[in-house]
Amino acid sequence: MTDTRKDWDTYFMDIAYMVSTRSRCSRRHVGAVLVQGKKLLGTAYNGAPMGMPDCSEAGCMISEEVSLVHIDGEQQMLKKQRCIRTIHAEQNLLLFTDRIDREGSTVYVSDEPCWTCANMLANSGIVEIVFHRSYPKDTDKVTQMMNSKGIVFRQLASYEPPTDTLTTVSN
Numbered sequence: 438m439t440d441t442r443k444d445w446d447t448y449f450m451d452i453a454y455m456v457s458t459r460s461r462c463s464r465r466h467v468g469a470v471l472v473q474g475k476k477l478l479g480t481a482y483n484g485a486p487m488g489m490p491d492c493s494e495a496g497c498m499i500s501e502e503v504s505l506v507h508i509d510g511e512q513q514m515l516k517k518q519r520c521i522r523t524i525h526a527e528q529n530l531l532l533f534t535d536r537i538d539r540e541g542s543t544v545y546v547s548d549e550p551c552w553t554c555a556n557m558l559a560n561s562g563i564v565e566i567v568f569h570r571s572y573p574k575d576t577d578k579v580t581q582m583m584n585s586k587g588i589v590f591r592q593l594a595s596y597e598p599p600t601d602t603l604t605t606v607s608n
């Protein structure tokens with residue numbers, strides 16, 4: 438008899454996507470879960486601090502960021518708009534879990550972490566990050582850091598999220 442159950446990667450990524458549906462930011466719905474072995478230790482999504490108006494009530498708080506990058510030996514300015522009203526899912530996950538639980542654990546997150554979240558995750562005790570959707574802007578520097586920290590950083594390329602967890606977001 439074949440085992441038709443979902444594999445663990447799919448199982449935990451499905452939960453991350455389920456959690457992401459709680460987000461009220463119209464730009465991006467991100468879900469993250471903390472897993473130790475096969476045990477779920479925490480869930481989090483991107484959102485405003487408790488008791489504060491969220492993006493659906495107060496609108497996104499848009500900030501424009503500029504980063505200097507080198508393309509073909511030339512320095513260029515890359516501009517990117519992002520919503521700074523919300524605490525990112527990965528950061529909320531760190532706020533709601535204990536360091537002792539995080540030691541040696543894995544984070545499943547629907548979207549590739551931004552540089553700030555990756556930086557915090559790299560210092561959080563976790564040993565593996567599994568993500569699904571790409572966030573190309575920070576991929577190079579995040580991958581480089583994870584390599585030098587010895588943190589497994591992998592994308593579930595062939596994964597397909599449950600359709601009822603997907604929301605249309607404007608970027």
Ligand SMILES: [Zn+2]
Binds near residue numbers: 521
């Ligand atoms: Zn927002």
Ligand SMILES: [Zn+2]
Binds near residue numbers: 525526552553554
């Ligand atoms: Zn982030």
